[in-house]
Amino acid sequence: MNFRIVFALVCRYLFLYTRNWVRLAEVIFWPTMELVTWGFLTRYLEGRMGVAEAGPFTWMLGGVIFWDVMFRSQQGVAISFLEDVWTRNLLNIFVAPVRPIEYLASAFGVGLVRIAITVLILWALSWIFFSFNLLDIGPSLVPFFGSLLLFGWAIGIFATALIMRFGQAAESLAWAVPFLIQPLTAVYYPVSIMPGWLQWIALALPSTHVFEGMRGVMAGAGFSWSHFAWAALLNAVCLLLAGLFYHWTLSTVRARGLLAKVATN
Amino acid sequence: MKDAPVIEAMHLHKAFGATVALEDLSLTLRPNEILGLLGVNGAGKTTALNILLGLTTPTRGTLRVFGQELMPNRVDILKRCNFASAYVSLPGNLTVGQNLWTFAQIYGVKNHKAKITELLELLEIPHLRSRVTGQLSAGEATRVQLCKAFLNDPELLLLDEPTASLDPDISDKVRKFVRSRQQAQRTAIIYTSHNMRDIEEVCDRLLFIHKGRVVAEGTPTAVMTLFQQESLEDVFIQIARSEAGDVFGAAKTAK
Numbered sequence: 159m160n161f162r163i164v165f166a167l168v169c170r171y172l173f174l175y176t177r178n179w180v181r182l183a184e185v186i187f188w189p190t191m192e193l194v195t196w197g198f199l200t201r202y203l204e205g206r207m208g209v210a211e212a213g214p215f216t217w218m219l220g221g222v223i224f225w226d227v228m229f230r231s232q233q234g235v236a237i238s239f240l241e242d243v244w245t246r247n248l249l250n251i252f253v254a255p256v257r258p259i260e261y262l263a264s265a266f267g268v269g270l271v272r273i274a275i276t277v278l279i280l281w282a283l284s285w286i287f288f289s290f291n292l293l294d295i296g297p298s299l300v301p302f303f304g305s306l307l308l309f310g311w312a313i314g315i316f317a318t319a320l321i322m323r324f325g326q327a328a329e330s331l332a333w334a335v336p337f338l339i340q341p342l343t344a345v346y347y348p349v350s351i352m353p354g355w356l357q358w359i360a361l362a363l364p365s366t367h368v369f370e371g372m373r374g375v376m377a378g379a380g381f382s383w384s385h386f387a388w389a390a391l392l393n394a395v396c397l398l399l400a401g402l403f404y405h406w407t408l409s410t411v412r413a414r415g416l417l418a419k420v421a422t423n
Numbered sequence: 424m425k426d427a428p429v430i431e432a433m434h435l436h437k438a439f440g441a442t443v444a445l446e447d448l449s450l451t452l453r454p455n456e457i458l459g460l461l462g463v464n465g466a467g468k469t470t471a472l473n474i475l476l477g478l479t480t481p482t483r484g485t486l487r488v489f490g491q492e493l494m495p496n497r498v499d500i501l502k503r504c505n506f507a508s509a510y511v512s513l514p515g516n517l518t519v520g521q522n523l524w525t526f527a528q529i530y531g532v533k534n535h536k537a538k539i540t541e542l543l544e545l546l547e548i549p550h551l552r553s554r555v556t557g558q559l560s561a562g563e564a565t566r567v568q569l570c571k572a573f574l575n576d577p578e579l580l581l582l583d584e585p586t587a588s589l590d591p592d593i594s595d596k597v598r599k600f601v602r603s604r605q606q607a608q609r610t611a612i613i614y615t616s617h618n619m620r621d622i623e624e625v626c627d628r629l630l631f632i633h634k635g636r637v638v639a640e641g642t643p644t645a646v647m648t649l650f651q652q653e654s655l656e657d658v659f660i661q662i663a664r665s666e667a668g669d670v671f672g673a674a675k676t677a678k
């Protein structure tokens with residue numbers, strides 16, 4: 159892996175954001191709206207239940223922020239690729255000495271920058287307006303966020319491969335993938351409320367273990383090493399599968415002559 | 424002894440399902456040579472270029488670039504190549520300078536500042552450096568692309584219709600730039616164009632492709648003589664309107 163190339167590709171997006179502030183609005187606008195919605199819902203439930211029982215509801219706000227880490231991570235990867243499709247620059251990149259791993263690494267880097275901005279804003283807003291301090295979760299935030307990042311990357315790689323294979327028609331699919339996962343991964347409610355068979359599917363997703371783990375920590379149960387181990391193992395499997403799928407899609411796309419088509423249509 | 428070939432393609436064949444885009448294409452390109460690729464729409468030129476760039480894999484045939492097999496050595500080979508096309512652009516939302524900086528980094532260009540300045544001056548567009556790429560006119564955008572294409576002093580350059588949508592004045596400047604830069608650096612170039620003026624002025628040798636096969640090959644003058652035509656334009660029309668069999672007959676007599 160050549161870090162000069164990864165750095166240059168990441169800079170490209172930073173140039174883009176410094177030139178076009180409207181693009182940054184997207185990173186701020188949606189998460190803020192979501193936070194406000196769930197924030198008021200939390201307030202309402204607290205009011206109904208009485209403060210003593212209501213403490214646990216703050217994990218909904220944790221859910222909002224955690225979900226956004228995963229969603230932005232996924233989007234960072236897919237958007238980096240789409241950006242090259244939209245600007246008809248993809249061929250310039252694919253005929254340059256850029257390895258797929260370098261291209262993906264730069265997309266991960268872009269995702270990191272976007273997430274940093276989003277999390278900072280959500281952390282500040284939820285603290286100021288809903289007195290939920292993300293940092294109360296403590297050092298377990300690091301493994302939690304790390305796991306979500308990795309899973310987001312895996313889905314992002316998968317979505318990118320779909321766009322490469324099926325062209326811009328698959329764009330909306332790329333947006334849809336995270337929302338296919340959202341109800342299954344127990345962001346705002348515990349896995350235990352799901353029907354038994356669905357619990358199995360939920361627990362097969364690495365992110366579910368993060369959300370369960372987060373609720374555990376917030377309820378004072380401490381950091382669950384078993385959830386962490388499951389998340390790590392499942393992430394390794396997902397990343398491996400996504401990588402293989404990307405690689406396989408690249409060769410299919412080369413055989414069908416689709417790379418040039420996606421890039422110039 | 425002649426230089427080692429830059430490209431050696433033998434019997435390239437490409438089928439997309441039932442559509443055969445390339446029937447049988449063999450070509451050799453040497454350093455310091457500009458080879459024109461001609462043919463009607465759908466003849467297989469873009470498919471050929473895509474195969475040479477590793478974007479499309481051939482169904483049959485062998486391809487060596489700089490003496491190495493392309494696909495297993497893609498990255499090392501691509502460092503020494505470059506590409507520009509009328510159908511590809513640089514990100515419109517960055518400035519010209521930012522775009523060129525990015526590609527200079529990707530290609531590992533030493534002294535990239537001086538290199539970019541030199542190329543922009545040769546192309547007569549130094550004033551565009553801080554302009555937003557998406558706001559350039561076609562003529563300006565093409566020249567910026569050419570600047571990107573020559574950034575790494577490529578040994579092999581593939582140009583897909585670089586003069587499409589340019590006015591005669593800019594076309595002339597582009598041809599002269601490509602020619603002079605190529606001569607200074609002994610670049611091997613494959614050049615596709617529907618502009619016969621381009622081909623006559625720029626190319627040392629040309630390859631007529633029809634229905635995925637090479638039907639004529641030689642210097643522009645030799646090809647005109649072979650087809651007993653006054654201009655390349657007439658050769659083009661004759662090939663385009665002939666039955667495939669006639670053309671293949673002519674191709675045989677050429678060899």
Ligand SMILES: Nc1ncnc2c1ncn2[C@@H]1O[C@H](COP(=O)(O)OP(=O)(O)O)[C@@H](O)[C@H]1O
Pocket residue numbers: 414415416419439442443444462463464465466467468469470471
């Ligand atoms: N990705 C593809 N899938 C299916 N058919 C293709 C594809 N690319 C090119 N073709 C077909 O191959 C033939 C040659 O196309 P092309 O190489 O683009 O010609 P040219 O560039 O000379 O106009 C055409 O019949 C075209 O329709």
Ligand SMILES: [Mg+2]
Pocket residue numbers: 468469470
């Ligand atoms: Mg073409």
